[in-house]
Amino acid sequence: MGGERVKAVIAGLALLASGSCCAHNIKAFDVEPHAVCPGETVQVTWDVKGPARLRAERGTTDWDEGDVPPTGSRTVIPAVTTTLKLKALRANPGEPGAFDTKYITVLPSGRKQASATCDAAGHCRATFKLNAPGGQLQARKLSSPQSRQDGALTPTKICASHAGLPAPVCIESNQSADVAVAADGEWILEADIPGAVPPAPPPDLMVEMQLGCH
Amino acid sequence: MAPANNLAQIDTIVVVMMENRSFDHLLGFLSHESFDGRTDVNGLHQSGPAFDWANADAEGTPYPPMATPDGFLPSDLPHSREQVDVQINGGAMTGFMKSYFAFQKNDRSAAPMRFCRPQDIPITAALARRYLVCDRWFASLPDDTMPNRLMALCGYSEIDSTSGLKPVFHPLPNQRTIFDWLSANGTSFGVYVDAAPIANLGPPTNLLLMDNQLKHLVEHVHTLEKLEKDWHGSGPAPSVIYCEPFYNDFATVVGLAGNCNHPPLPASSGESFLRHVYTILTSNPERWAKTMMVICYDEHGGFFDHVRPPDIGYKPPPNAKWTVNKPFTRLGVRVPGIIVSPHVEMGKCFKGLLDHTSILQLIVEKFGDLAVDLPTFGDTAARKEQKILSLSETLTQAEPLTDVVMLPEAPHVAGPSIPVPLTNLGLAFQDAIKKAKQAVGG
Numbered sequence: 001m002g003g004e005r006v007k008a009v010i011a012g013l014a015l016l017a018s019g020s021c022c023a024h025n026i027k028a029f030d031v032e033p034h035a036v037c038p039g040e041t042v043q044v045t046w047d048v049k050g051p052a053r054l055r056a057e058r059g060t061t062d063w064d065e066g067d068v069p070p071t072g073s074r075t076v077i078p079a080v081t082t083t084l085k086l087k088a089l090r091a092n093p094g095e096p097g098a099f100d101t102k103y104i105t106v107l108p109s110g111r112k113q114a115s116a117t118c119d120a121a122g123h124c125r126a127t128f129k130l131n132a133p134g135g136q137l138q139a140r141k142l143s144s145p146q147s148r149q150d151g152a153l154t155p156t157k158i159c160a161s162h163a164g165l166p167a168p169v170c171i172e173s174n175q176s177a178d179v180a181v182a183a184d185g186e187w188i189l190e191a192d193i194p195g196a197v198p199p200a201p202p203p204d205l206m207v208e209m210q211l212g213c214h
Numbered sequence: 215m216a217p218a219n220n221l222a223q224i225d226t227i228v229v230v231m232m233e234n235r236s237f238d239h240l241l242g243f244l245s246h247e248s249f250d251g252r253t254d255v256n257g258l259h260q261s262g263p264a265f266d267w268a269n270a271d272a273e274g275t276p277y278p279p280m281a282t283p284d285g286f287l288p289s290d291l292p293h294s295r296e297q298v299d300v301q302i303n304g305g306a307m308t309g310f311m312k313s314y315f316a317f318q319k320n321d322r323s324a325a326p327m328r329f330c331r332p333q334d335i336p337i338t339a340a341l342a343r344r345y346l347v348c349d350r351w352f353a354s355l356p357d358d359t360m361p362n363r364l365m366a367l368c369g370y371s372e373i374d375s376t377s378g379l380k381p382v383f384h385p386l387p388n389q390r391t392i393f394d395w396l397s398a399n400g401t402s403f404g405v406y407v408d409a410a411p412i413a414n415l416g417p418p419t420n421l422l423l424m425d426n427q428l429k430h431l432v433e434h435v436h437t438l439e440k441l442e443k444d445w446h447g448s449g450p451a452p453s454v455i456y457c458e459p460f461y462n463d464f465a466t467v468v469g470l471a472g473n474c475n476h477p478p479l480p481a482s483s484g485e486s487f488l489r490h491v492y493t494i495l496t497s498n499p500e501r502w503a504k505t506m507m508v509i510c511y512d513e514h515g516g517f518f519d520h521v522r523p524p525d526i527g528y529k530p531p532p533n534a535k536w537t538v539n540k541p542f543t544r545l546g547v548r549v550p551g552i553i554v555s556p557h558v559e560m561g562k563c564f565k566g567l568l569d570h571t572s573i574l575q576l577i578v579e580k581f582g583d584l585a586v587d588l589p590t591f592g593d594t595a596a597r598k599e600q601k602i603l604s605l606s607e608t609l610t611q612a613e614p615l616t617d618v619v620m621l622p623e624a625p626h627v628a629g630p631s632i633p634v635p636l637t638n639l640g641l642a643f644q645d646a647i648k649k650a651k652q653a654v655g656g
Contacts (some may be wrong), residue, residue: 129273
């Protein structure tokens with residue numbers, strides 16, 4: 001709307017202002033490591049001019065938000081991917097505050113799904129790409145193959161391919177398959193789904209992927 | 215056979231078009247088993263085999279629709295033509311998370327999959343529960359604000375991108391609007407803008423953005439306070455009324471709280487405005503008995519919806535300056551619609567197919583000649599042929615029910631817990647608006 005019309009100008013001004021007025025109030029702010037498996041710990045460190053406040057927007061069970069000393073560190077155990085925000089409070093009236101944001105990626109597990117493209121024969125192919133820095137995430141089992149179309153889930157035979165697998169692993173609707181491969185990289189799911197021929201909306205292909213960390 | 219409508223009993227049509235929310239996002243709670251659990255509304259449900267509409271990101275991780283306490287969003291959500299195409303994904307409605315994560319890198323939350331709890335939007339919830347919900351109202355185009363608002367005002371759009379307007383403050387194309395038709399037709403109308411927050415700037419409105427509409431801006435645009443006086447005055451009230459919120463989606467930056475509901479504003483930001491309009495209209499029982507208030511949204515704003523938009527296409531009209539020179543092949547994402555009037559069936563759901571041109575159909579049907587006038591509104595007549603209905607079809611209450619809902623207080627909208635610490639940007643925003651007005655000769 002009217003706001004959209006001025007977006008570019010305002011956004012530019014915002015960038016100018018945030019870059020010029022505030023950065024010096026936060027001397028250091030970091031998380032290590034940036035990506036963990038569920039249950040692992042992350043060290044958060046900061047060094048701020050004046051009083052500060054630290055906040056986790058979601059994903060930690062042990063801590064949420066609170067005032068912190070200007071310099072400090074804290075160990076957190078994020079449950080899911082988490083956004084951490086550090087705010088430098090105003091040290092003096094009229095002096096601007098500042099904030100910075102860091103992200104902790106908790107490596108994913110559980111169900112995987114991706115939209116497929118289907119040919120005229122109803123052969124459907126979907127891809128998703130797992131990003132597991134360091135290769136510490138391992139795929140251990142595939143199960144519960146399903147397709148979804150127009151909101152309805154249907155058990156479906158699905159074959160999964162990955163560069164670390166010697167051949168595609170196919171699982172029937174009531175079966176599972178053990179795999180042991182670094183989960184990092186592209187996964188391809190393939191299935192034959194009658195009725196998924198274009199222009200019908202493309203189906204989702206789904207598998208439960210048991211993941212674990214090394 | 216459809217019941218006869220009560221359009222003859224309506225003297226005043228009031229249109230309120232808010233910003234950027236999908237049906238499932240705002241009104242999906244009506245059918246959700248954790249909230250209202252209505253079976254007549256096609257909204258959201260608890261997770262289950264038939265209603266698992268999770269959208270996956272590029273890593274295959276699914277994000278289900280989540281009831282989320284209201285608040286400022288981390289950022290705006292993507293909703294340009296190309297981004298909406300990704301979101302709709304050929305009709306599967308599975309690209310909302312992919313689109314969001316491709317659009318920005320700072321936030322990893324499932325913002326597009328949020329849906330509102332009724333306690334966070336008490337005014338909208340009360341009106342939706344009491345009056346008539348429309349669950350098959352689609353944005354006219356799978357696109358962003360301005361093309362959809364032009365469809366709502368004109369029935370056609372010479373542009374297919376809001377952000378494609380160059381330079382930033384260049385006015386919209388000089389299209390013929392419903393206001394031109396009303397003016398030529400001798401039908402009284404008024405545009406009332408909730409301009410109190412920026413009274414020193416004057417009302418920002420759609421009309422400000424079109425050179426050829428400035429005459430209407432001068433003659434017909436007023437603040438919302440004037441509606442209260444006009445509504446209680448001895449003279450006739452305008453036959454057609456457009457009530458506009460304060461459009462400002464950058465409240466977190468400039469410190470001016472908009473109430474148009476455009477993200478990153480909370481959904482609750484517009485509640486006070488809607489309450490204000492409803493309170494004014496119902497404060498004159500005699501006039502309220504002959505009034506129809508239409509609450510709708512211009513487009514989905516990047517929020518998830520699970521209903522595939524119908525395959526009703528739209529070709530570039532004459533003089534079109536589209537950024538993508540090919541037709542649209544379907545309507546836009548489904549948006550909320552609530553018809554508030556003594557002449558609708560209370561607490562029901564209207565299942566007929568609607569889009570923004572349904573407003574034009576309604577106004578022409580009431581004050582003009584459908585056969586003669588409707589073809590002058592771009593694609594409106596063609597859409598009527600494709601079974602898009604007039605909003606008059608919603609007026610099926612046999613005996614008008616004029617009792618009024620006692621609305622709760624509108625929620626206070628708090629700013630984000632960590633505000634953007636900027637200085638002087640409020641002044642910069644004001645200056646930008648002034649320059650925009652000068653640029654169009656205002």
